[in-house]
Amino acid sequence: MSKTSLTSQEVKHIAKLADLSLTEVEIEKFREQLSKVVEYIQTLSSVDVKNVKVTGQITGFENVTREDEPAPSLTGKEALSNAKNTDNGFIKVKAIFDEKTE
DSSP states (O other): OOOOOOOHHHHHHHHHHTTOOOOHHHHHHHHHHHHHHHHHHHHHHTSOOTTSOOOSOSSOOOSOOOOOOOOOOOOHHHHHTTOSOEETTEEOOOOOOSSOOO
16 A cells, blocks of 8 residues: 655645635645545545445334324425525526527
């Protein structure tokens, strides 16, 4: 297994994807921590699991659900209270498509 070290640019990119603002101190802190996470995942990837039975769950329970009962919900104003941009009662986001496809 090779040792992996993320760059500050990679951490900044991850922070941007998560919509986080980080200081230079935080970038360095998270660079070290995320590098350790990546190394751990690489360790897990090297484990031989070809003889391990696929397991979806271990409890044996099936279809354990509760009754669907109406309950109080958020108002539209409450639901939009943390959105950065809203328009006419909707969350406004940047377009994700550059051109139309048909």
